[in-house]
Amino acid sequence: MSDSNEKIIVRFAPSPTGFFHVGSLRTALFNYLFAKQQRGTYILRIEDTDKERSKKEYEDDILACLKWLGITHDAFYRQSEHAEEHKRLLKKLVDEGKAYVSKESEVAQETISTKADMTNRRESVIRFKNPNKVVIWNDMILGPISVDTTDLGDFVIAKDFDTPLYNFAVVSDDTAMDVTHVIRGQDHISNTPRQVLIYEALGAQVPAFGHIPLILAEDKAKLSKRKHGLSVAVRTYQDEGYLPEALLNFMALVGWNPGTEEEIFTLKELIDRFSIARVQKSSGVFNMTKLRWVNKEHIKKMSLDEQCAKITEFLDENTKQLADREHAIFDRIVPHILERIEIFSDVTKLCEQGELAFYFQAPTYLAEKLSFKGTVLSEEIKTHLIRIKEILENLSELECMDIEMLKKAISAYTDTLPSRGNALHPFRMSLSGRDKSPDPFTITSVIGKTEVQERLQRAIDML
RNA sequence: GGCCCCAUCGUCUAGUGGUUAGGACAGCGGGUUUUCAAUCCGUUAAUCAGAGUUCGACUCUCUGUGGGGUCACCA
Numbered sequence: 001m002s003d004s005n006e007k008i009i010v011r012f013a014p015s016p017t018g019f020f021h022v023g024s025l026r027t028a029l030f031n032y033l034f035a036k037q038q039r040g041t042y043i044l045r046i047e048d049t050d051k052e053r054s055k056k057e058y059e060d061d062i063l064a065c066l067k068w069l070g071i072t073h074d075a076f077y078r079q080s081e082h083a084e085e086h087k088r089l090l091k092k093l094v095d096e097g098k099a100y101v102s103k104e105s106e107v108a109q110e111t112i113s114t115k116a117d118m119t120n121r122r123e124s125v126i127r128f129k130n131p132n133k134v135v136i137w138n139d140m141i142l143g144p145i146s147v148d149t150t151d152l153g154d155f156v157i158a159k160d161f162d163t164p165l166y167n168f169a170v171v172s173d174d175t176a177m178d179v180t181h182v183i184r185g186q187d188h189i190s191n192t193p194r195q196v197l198i199y200e201a202l203g204a205q206v207p208a209f210g211h212i213p214l215i216l217a218e219d220k221a222k223l224s225k226r227k228h229g230l231s232v233a234v235r236t237y238q239d240e241g242y243l244p245e246a247l248l249n250f251m252a253l254v255g256w257n258p259g260t261e262e263e264i265f266t267l268k269e270l271i272d273r274f275s276i277a278r279v280q281k282s283s284g285v286f287n288m289t290k291l292r293w294v295n296k297e298h299i300k301k302m303s304l305d306e307q308c309a310k311i312t313e314f315l316d317e318n319t320k321q322l323a324d325r326e327h328a329i330f331d332r333i334v335p336h337i338l339e340r341i342e343i344f345s346d347v348t349k350l351c352e353q354g355e356l357a358f359y360f361q362a363p364t365y366l367a368e369k370l371s372f373k374g375t376v377l378s379e380e381i382k383t384h385l386i387r388i389k390e391i392l393e394n395l396s397e398l399e400c401m402d403i404e405m406l407k408k409a410i411s412a413y414t415d416t417l418p419s420r421g422n423a424l425h426p427f428r429m430s431l432s433g434r435d436k437s438p439d440p441f442t443i444t445s446v447i448g449k450t451e452v453q454e455r456l457q458r459a460i461d462m463l
Numbered sequence: 464g465g466c467c468c469c470a471u472c473g474u475c476u477a478g479u480g481g482u483u484a485g486g487a488c489a490g491c492g493g494g495u496u497u498u499c500a501a502u503c504c505g506u507u508a509a510u511c512a513g514a515g516u517u518c519g520a521c522u523c524u525c526u527g528u529g530g531g532g533u534c535a536c537c538a
Binding site for chain 1 (some may be wrong): 465466467468469470474475476477483485486487488489496497498499500501503530531532533534535536537
């Protein structure tokens with residue numbers, strides 16, 4: 001553990017070998033929260049030592065996603081920028097006899113496992129001289145862990161002096177950057193003993209380690225590619241209209257809780273409440289349904305302007321044009337759209353399923369649809385619709401826009417009927433033309449008295 | 464298989480020897496509703512198993528079982 005007056009330095013070190021993954025996102029988040037809460041430094045370091053697999057495209061994706069999420073770093077490095085330092089330390093270890101250049105030709109035949117590709121193997125590599133001791137560290141999350149490194153053998157730390165491998169490069173960089181706390185996924189536990197050995201060989205201060213639980217798919221298998229329609233790429237959550245803070249909020253909640261019954265947090269609130277001691281030991285399942293719920297809670301907290309802007313962004317072309325032309329109507333639909341979505345791409349679905357069009361344009365439908373449950377005679381329906389039209393006639397435009405007032409006026413009539421549905425169903429159908437839609441009072445409050453009168457008349461004419 | 468880690472409702476979790484084992488999401492039921500959505504109320508559901516320690520174990524110990532991670536000249 002560190003002194004309380006020692007400044008905390010953490011890093012998030014993704015390798016740009018794939019699109020930014022939600023699992024990595026949580027590692028970044030926990031590092032960020034831990035650092036920010038204690039006024040420490042959060043470093044972003046791109047681990048690009050694997051020249052074959054690293055791509056600029058992936059680095060750009062990581063950076064863009066992090067920016068979208070609002071996880072801002074205090075310092076930025078690429079591991080490849082530190083080649084000289086890696087080389088220097090590698091030479092130092094070899095000079096001190098703590099590592100050695102190993103000729104592989106003799107050992108090759110027996111050592112090579114089936115998955116290793118013989119053609120890519122070199123005739124010499126740099127191996128770490130394993131002191132074969134028991135390494136113990138007190139994990140910030142898991143508690144004491146001890147591993148006998150004897151069976152690790154003299155593991156390879158570099159292909160040559162210019163090509164360090166992961167375990168060595170990480171220790172070299174973390175040392176150079178004075179990283180005090182290494183927070184990473186539990187899939188790194190098995191790397192830790194090797195790294196501790198390297199720290200000790202370098203005579204460097206060993207940082208504190210905290211291995212956070214992994215995130216699993218619904219079938220409890222590793223979160224990989226597209227499973228159960230769930231994507232692992234952070235980018236897709238942005239594309240689908242999730243709010244960055246909602247995603248962060250949800251990710252924080254799998255593997256951590258504040259110890260209270262609060263569940264919805266802004267990034268700022270997460271920083272205030274976070275505690276590494278309350279991080280879970282066991283892995284958690286990524287539950288998309290709950291994510292959607294969290295997202296909806298965050299949507300509710302947005303300002304009306306923000307909500308409008310976001311909805312507009314996800315309108316399909318056709319609806320967007322209608323909304324532009326009739327923005328007064330659009331403004332009035334917004335609260336009703338909000339009721340029907342959990343993520344903003346739901347808005348696009350609403351458009352595609354025709355659940356918004358009737359607000360802008362009179363619907364077309366079959367006359368028989370006007371009959372409630374198909375049992376009411378046209379003559380009766382006609383009577384009801386004419387009556388409703390008359391009631392509206394006596395209401396002001398303003399009264400029609402007030403759902404409660406309107407409902408009261410119409411109910412005065414429909415409540416006298418044996419079945420209100422006989423009148424209210426055709427009323428609603430004449431306005432929306434759909435089997436399932438918002439109620440006629442809501443629609444009236446959006447489209448206004450005149451338009452309703454017209455639609456009512458069209459229905460009456462159809463009967 | 465070796466090594467390491469983990470284990471409370473379907474899922475995320477609270478709980479740190481004595482609780483009717485709490486909350487949230489989902490589910491189910493109901494209220495409100497012409498319908499859908501939304502909303503409100505209610506409700507089903509869990510301590511992996513077996514020993515031990517103890518007056519008393521979800522909680523401590525051991526064993527078993529189950530799940531996961533890792534065993535690269537990737538990171």
